[in-house]
Amino acid sequence: MTHDSGETMSTSNFPKFDEQRYLDEEDSVPSPDFRSAFQNDRDRILYSSAFRRLAGVTQVAAVREHHLLHNRLTHSLKVAQIGRRMAQQLVNDHDLFGIEDKSWLADIVEAAGLAHDIGHPPFGHIAEAVLQEELASFGASFEGNAQSFRLVTRLASRKNGMDGLNLTRATLNAMLKYPQYKHEVSDGRSSHEWHNRGYGVKWGVYKSEREWFEFARLSPPAATSRDSDPKVRSTAAALVDWADDVSYAIHDVADYFRAGLIPLDIIHLESHLPSKGQMTRRARFIEFAKKELGNRYSQFDPDRFEDQYDRLVADLKLEEPWSDTRDDRYELNSVQRKLHQLFCTGVRGLDHPPYVEVDIDHQYQVEALKQFTWYYVIKQPSLSVAQKGQSAIIKSLLAELMAMLEKYEPASKFTSQIPNYLRNRYESVLEFAAHNPGVMATEEYCRARTVCDYLCALTEDQTIDLYERITGYSVSRGSIFGAWFH
Numbered sequence: 394m395t396h397d398s399g400e401t402m403s404t405s406n407f408p409k410f411d412e413q414r415y416l417d418e419e420d421s422v423p424s425p426d427f428r429s430a431f432q433n434d435r436d437r438i439l440y441s442s443a444f445r446r447l448a449g450v451t452q453v454a455a456v457r458e459h460h461l462l463h464n465r466l467t468h469s470l471k472v473a474q475i476g477r478r479m480a481q482q483l484v485n486d487h488d489l490f491g492i493e494d495k496s497w498l499a500d501i502v503e504a505a506g507l508a509h510d511i512g513h514p515p516f517g518h519i520a521e522a523v524l525q526e527e528l529a530s531f532g533a534s535f536e537g538n539a540q541s542f543r544l545v546t547r548l549a550s551r552k553n554g555m556d557g558l559n560l561t562r563a564t565l566n567a568m569l570k571y572p573q574y575k576h577e578v579s580d581g582r583s584s585h586e587w588h589n590r591g592y593g594v595k596w597g598v599y600k601s602e603r604e605w606f607e608f609a610r611l612s613p614p615a616a617t618s619r620d621s622d623p624k625v626r627s628t629a630a631a632l633v634d635w636a637d638d639v640s641y642a643i644h645d646v647a648d649y650f651r652a653g654l655i656p657l658d659i660i661h662l663e664s665h666l667p668s669k670g671q672m673t674r675r676a677r678f679i680e681f682a683k684k685e686l687g688n689r690y691s692q693f694d695p696d697r698f699e700d701q702y703d704r705l706v707a708d709l710k711l712e713e714p715w716s717d718t719r720d721d722r723y724e725l726n727s728v729q730r731k732l733h734q735l736f737c738t739g740v741r742g743l744d745h746p747p748y749v750e751v752d753i754d755h756q757y758q759v760e761a762l763k764q765f766t767w768y769y770v771i772k773q774p775s776l777s778v779a780q781k782g783q784s785a786i787i788k789s790l791l792a793e794l795m796a797m798l799e800k801y802e803p804a805s806k807f808t809s810q811i812p813n814y815l816r817n818r819y820e821s822v823l824e825f826a827a828h829n830p831g832v833m834a835t836e837e838y839c840r841a842r843t844v845c846d847y848l849c850a851l852t853e854d855q856t857i858d859l860y861e862r863i864t865g866y867s868v869s870r871g872s873i874f875g876a877w878f879h
Contacts, residue, residue, distance in 0.1 A: 410613040411501075411563030415546075415605060416555055431500035434564040435473075438507045441549050441558060444469070447510065449852025451517040453645055453770060462648045465510050465517075468640060473506030475733065476636035479740050483632070483749060497563070501629045502636070504560070505567030509633055512540030512548075514849045515856040516783040523787045524845060531841040532834065534575050538597035540849050542568055546605040548818075548846055565609035567629035570637075571597030572610060577624075587690030588756045590631040591747040592624060600832050601825065601842075622746060631747040632740070639736045642762035643729055645770075650725065651715050655769045661709045682764040701757035708732075732762075786860045791844055793863050798840045814850065819843045 412430040426433065438444055447466035463471075480499040514520040514537070524535035545568070546557040566572075571593040578596045585592045598606045610623065626634065649655040663675045679702065683695045709728055715721055736759060739752030770776060797811050798819050811819075822843045826833040833839050848856065860866070 411497075411561060411566070413562050414559050415562075415608045416559045418552070418555070418559060429497060429500055430561045431497050431504055431564060434504040434558075434560045435500065435507060437551060437558045437560065438504060438511070438545070441511075441551070443511050443544055443549050443850070444507065446850065446852055447513075449854055450510075450513060450515055451853060452641065453517065453648075453766065453776075462652070463641075463644050465513060468644065469507055469510050471644065472509060472633065472636045472640045473503045475640055475737065476502040476506040476633050479632050479636055479737050480629070482737055483740050483742060498629060498632075501561075501563045501567050502632045504564045505629055505633045506636055508541060508545055508560075508564075508568055509570070509637060510537070510541060512542070512544040512849050513537040514540070514787070514845075515851055515853040516780070516787065519780040519783050520787045520848075523784050524791070524848075527788060527791055528841050528845065531837040533838045533841045533845075534599070535845055536571075536575070536596060536599075538568075538570055538595070539599045539602075540845070542598050542605070543602050543846075544849070546602050548850075562609055562611070563627075563629065565605065566627045567633055569597055569606070569609060570626065570630055570634050571595045572606075572626065572630075573624050574598060574600060584691070586692050588751070588753045590635055590749065590751050591626055593626070593634070601829070603832075625746045628748045631749050631751075635736075635740065635751050638756075638759050638763070639733070642759045642766075643732050643736075645766045646762050647725055647729055649766060649770050650711070651717075653715060654773075655765050656714070657709055657711045658714050660706050660765075661711055663706065678764070678768055681768050682761065685764060685767065686760055697754075698757050698760070701754050702761045704754075705758040705761050786856060787848070789864060790848060790856065790860055791841075794844045794847065795837075795840045798843060799836075812847075815843065815847045818846050822846070 414430075428436070444466070447469055448464055450465040452463045452465055452468050477499045480502040484495045484498055514524060518537075521535065521537045528535050542565070544557070545560055546565070549557045551558050573596050575596045578594070646655055646657070650657045659671065659674070663671045679699055682702070683698060686698065687693050687695060708731065711724055711728060713721070715725075736755050739755040741750050741752070742748060743750050794815065798815070801811060801816065801819060803820070803823070819840070822833065822839045826839050833842060851859070
């Protein structure tokens with residue numbers, strides 16, 4: 394399928410236009426399909442090996458922790474569910490301008506919610522930071538959202554002779570939380586107010602997926618001039634972005650309250666006859682959060698944040714530390730349910746792109762929840778030390794695997810040191826580079842991109858096992874029959 398890339402890009406969604414797929418498909422065994430195109434997208438994502446892999450990828454702490462914590466798979470399932478409910482509530486309660494048929498919105502948001510983290514590397518954000526830093530020396534770049542878009546458009550294996558999952562235009566557009574290239578991001582701070590869900594401050598697509606990006610962002614024939622801002626998100630992307638924030642804000646805090654790291658019981662008591670020690674504790678957290686958020690967001694109001702923080706903690710109503718009783722579970726579930734309902738109902742329709750807005754006070758409260766996890770978990774030495782080791786693993790594997798590829802001889806059909814999937818990826822990248830010389834300019838760039846693609850196909854246990862085998866740290870107990878790769 395082809396399209397005119399000179400047409401105006403869009404943030405609107407129209408049924409038949411947005412049901413289109415970039416690649417033409419013909420089923421080998423044609424059969425009636427009662428599913429919509431977007432329900433079909435959901436199933437393609439759900440049944441992909443890349444989605445199953447997320448069960449072995451960190452949300453905050455390592456997936457092998459003894460406590461029952463959310464991983465990227467359970468997080469993605471809940472983002473999809475929360476996003477779907479938001480879309481349904483929005484469709485029921487508001488007129489949606491710019492949308493010709495709103496019946497499909499929930500399906501698109503659900504599909505994009507499932508896929509929004511599908512390309513993220515092992516060990517979460519610390520690995521992403523390492524890859525961003527290391528790839529810069531090879532003239533390449535890395536971004537988790539861009540890798541997710543690359544995976545569903547190019548890397549996933551669904552049908553022979555076809556790249557990726559070949560999702561619809563609307564689902565691809567809904568995955569583009571940051572619809573811009575790296576060179577289009579100026580200083581990391583948006584000129585728009587931080588709570589405007591129509592815009593993001595990061596970038597989210599590689600130039601190697603340019604034709605897919607242009608396809609996803611193409612304007613429908615009926616689009617108007619007000620739909621022409623190339624950086625504003627689609628309606629579905631704005632909802633996925635908010636659902637993502639709500640999900641990890643609530644569920645990470647619940648996880649680490651149960652694990653004994655976030656003292657929600659004490660935080661609640663700080664607003665009810667607080668002691669001197671509790672007042673000091675509150676002041677330290679507020680100072681930390683205001684500094685973090687003030688540095689991150691344009692036009693952040695510290696006074697409004699503090700006011701909404703107090704409103705939030707007054708509603709937590711968890712007065713005892715977690716002891717894993719049945720009553721504890723009832724109380725925590727009640728708090729989570731109340732927060733879900735609150736943040737889902739704060740979504741309203743607009744008469745201009747992205748045709749949706751989120752209650753500002755609710756966004757301040759979600760930011761407070763997210764800061765609990767940063768203050769009590771992420772910034773603590775126990776996690777920081779573990780992340781230092783994870784960082785070393787990613788750096789070492791990047792160097793070792795690139796060194797393997799440097800010795801690769803395309804004419805040879807047998808290269809014993811290189812895992813099959815890594816070799817297949819390298820061959821595909823080299824072929825792409827040969828046909829697109831301005832995108833992947835050097836051999837180092839090609840090797841770096843290949844290794845990133847490979848690492849982002851691994852679980853954390855696979856990553857650790859591969860690291861131990863390559864470095865020799867487990868050579869005494871390693872077995873050729875125990876290897877998961879060929």
